[in-house]
Amino acid sequence: MTGYFKLDGRSIPFQPGQTIIQAAADADVYIPHLCYHPDFTPHGSCKLCSVQVNGRICSACTFPASDGLEVLSETSDLNARRQKITQMLFVEGNHFCPYCEKSGNCQLQAVAYHVKMLDSHFPHFFPQRPLDATHPDVLLDYDRCIFCALCVRASQEADGKNVFALSGRNINKHLIINSESGTLKDSDIAAEDKAVEVCPTGALLRRGQAYKTPIGQRQYDHQDIEQVSLQQEKAHDV
């Protein structure tokens, strides 16, 4: 089905099979997201892309576009919810940005800037999570994992491997590695894998890159994730 839906009062055309977030991106409208990536099956887990569809809150990355929908995205209520969701992602893990290699290139941090998050609001969990430094080329810092499952999907769908999975529920949810020892060194991971590249946070890192680009000159240091994301979507479509 093709047609139009209304997004914050603007008429947005869509192609058959598109979700709200895809049609919006094609029309140059950014809807904040973290677990969505145009190359992979949507996961609908982070809820950052929450929009109001005909009065109900839904995930724009999984909701199919259809003719005549009334969608709201940039409302103060939804933006306040997005800020709270981002704050929850921060307090649930251990995010010490000043010492994180990914700082300035991190989508979680960039989304926080975009939703004008100044503080973490909630009490911090300070969970005890391990660090997997067993692999010579790839590092996994579980402290920074937000369980978006992008690495899980990229490993399966792009790399033709099956290195990662999410295990457990609720507060016990965690990322696991498909290898005998449960560590990266015995897995099929390689530094060039899409799984490493797509991680939106500093959880999965290619080693030896650290400070090649100095802090202050990184992707989101002077550019809002809204612009970066829309440019990437354009490049992706080409």
Place this chain on the structure above:
Amino acid sequence: MSKKIRIATTSLAGCFGCHMSFLDIDERLTQLAEAVEFNRSPITDIKQCSACDIGLIEGGVCNADNVHVLREFRDQCKMLVAVGACAINGGLPAMRNEVPLEECLTEAYIDGIGIENPVIPNDPELPLLLNKVHPIHEIVTIDYFLPGCPPSADEFWAFLSDIIAGQEPVLATELIHFD
């Protein structure tokens, strides 16, 4: 001359980097001096906070004295501001939260490399350490936040200019940084 805005500042479990960055407003300090006066602060060496308009807190809370000072600031300041990563989320000192306190002390004072006369300091003058380092919003109500490690001089200035102009402070997105 209208009444000057009274500001108090302190560093709890911080590194004074935020204070240094504050001083980086450079020549704008003269403009600031016309509009504000400093109460308790490392800048004045006043040791006790009296009634203030603004309290700027650098650093999180890692010991009993930090809690005491933070409460004193909350009692005396109309607007309390968490300045920098450590005040906002514990920052680098909070990295010890993943290690039990006893292990931290043992490593630092008993088992560490090159330690002579190994003993964990317990002078009664030393404030007792808390089991974990906490962001200050977990102890008292905070009215505003200046993120950054440290917040840039421009960020301090944007905040202070709004305050001096009698406006509600609003940080432009490009001034928001967590590193």
